[in-house]
Amino acid sequence: MQQHSHFDVLVVGGSYAGLSAAMALGRSLRKVLIVDSGLPCNRQTPHSHNFLTQDGVPPAQIAALALKQVLRYNSVEHLRDRVVTVSQQDKGFSATTAEGRRMSAGRVLFATGVKDIMPATPGFAECWGISALHCPYCHGYEVRNRKTGILANGETAYELCRLLQHWTDQLTLFTDGPAAMSEEQRAMTGALNIPIVEKNIEELQQQAGRISAIRFKDGSCEDLEVLYARVPFEQHCPIPAQIGCAMTEQGHIEVDFLQKATVEGVFAAGDNTTPFRTVSLAVSGGTVAGAAINKELIEEELAGKTGA
Ligand SMILES: Cc1cc2nc3c(=O)[nH]c(=O)nc-3n(C[C@H](O)[C@H](O)[C@H](O)COP(=O)(O)OP(=O)(O)OC[C@H]3O[C@@H](n4cnc5c(N)ncnc54)[C@H](O)[C@@H]3O)c2cc1C
Structure with a gap:
């Protein structure tokens, strides 16, 4: 040019x-x-x-x-x-x-x-697009029925629970602090067998972007294969x-x-x-x-x- x-x-x-x-x-x-x-x-x-x-x-x-x-x-x-x-x-x-x-x-x-914009949680950015996902239409089929987390709170969390239970019945909601959800929303997640974990997150354990667990600030861990988030x-x-x-x-x-x-x-x-x-x-x-x-x-x- x-x-x-x-x-x-x-x-x-x-x-x-x-x-x-x-x-x-x-x-x-x-x-x-x-x-x-x-x-x-x-x-x-x-x-x-x-x-x-x-x-x-x-x-x-x-x-x-x-x-x-x-x-x-x-x-x-x-x-x-x-x-x-x-x-x-x-x-x-x-x-x-x-x-x-x-x-x-x-x-x-x-x-x-x-x-x-990546959350500050160590490990998240490495997993983005690999095992930390934004959209079930793009990637949900490949990870169907896997042990899946949702990292969200409030209305977004509620919406994602309703949506993602379609792809897997092994869902857990991680709110990284107190859940900002109404009694009705909590009842619905309960009815769908989606536990809500309110513990603060320390890091995502991963290798080459493949998540294996969430580690919490209290030292406990939860195994995981996939995490959805809306960033x-x-x-x-x-x-x-x-x-x-x-x-x-x-x-x-x-x-x-x-x-x-x-x-x-x-x-x-x-x-x-x-x-x-x-x-x-x-x-x-x-x-x-x-x-x-x-x-x-x-x-x-x-x-x-x-x-x-
Ligand atoms: C992790 C992840 C996974 C996804 N997976 C899928 C999938 O499986 N299927 C699907 O259909 N969609 C998927 N999407 C969505 C899809 O990637 C986007 O919808 C698509 O890339 C949008 O295309 P775009 O051209 O608008 O923007 P982008 O693809 O983001 O491209 C924008 C381009 O503009 C350039 N640019 C920006 N500013 C400037 C500047 N000032 N000067 C010159 N260049 C500039 C950037 O460098 C970039 O190359 C995914 C999205 C994410 C985040």
Whole structure:
């Protein structure tokens, strides 16, 4: 890439959502630059599930095949770098990267995903995506009927108990301190034979991300093969909020049904816009964004040619 080039579209983030948009845009003869810093949220997971044709395939393999197919379109370029600034210009946007590259584009798509914030519990981060799981639809089948824990409290804990008892009847709820649950909720977990352990957790015992037990601050231990948790998240890329894109209460970039953000010319797709985190939905959001951006550019070009 030349030091300062102009593109129809800058795609920030080149995982499933970004690559999917780039494919739609490449097939629409658009000059596209994908800049990707290479840190997708599922990078620690050995196998990705629940995406047609790629069930059980390592996540990086899905992305590598997608990139290979996208780069068959000659008007699409790819950079391994991180976008650090995006600013609005007269007609479009200019951007810079961590490695000092500069570029401009008519439209920007943020397909930047989210960052999961790991609890401080030693061992948890190592297990994330391997034996500490976020979603039964992605991984529940593989660990069905195993000795499973839920690390949660309050409403979330109650919801997860109701959901996960479908995949295993060997469930224990760990609240890491006093359980904030109503009498009714306690009665329901009791009726489902889900014990509630309120002891404070010291660490997850694990090897290479495979959990074997939870150790508590009182020195006691409980054997475990799988742990589900809902961890907090933040936007992986702060730029959309910095340039004025409205965010939802939950912390996602607000988009309309065409993946258009609230700042003119800015689009977003994938995990950064939705709580439904799956590869298939990220791909779907990217496809919609790619088509919507192309349509907007066509309208702009037609107005330039015909004045209408
Ligand atoms: C542990 C775990 C396991 C999962 N397992 C499954 C599964 O089995 N099946 C399934 O369907 N889904 C699974 N998911 C969900 C799935 O991984 C996500 O829905 C999907 O990765 C979202 O794709 P995305 O493109 O929106 O974001 P991501 O895949 O997170 O990619 C975002 C990309 O943007 C890049 N980026 C961010 N900021 C910048 C910047 N400023 N400049 C350049 N690049 C930037 C990042 O480096 C990253 O490459 C899992 C998620 C987790 C956390």
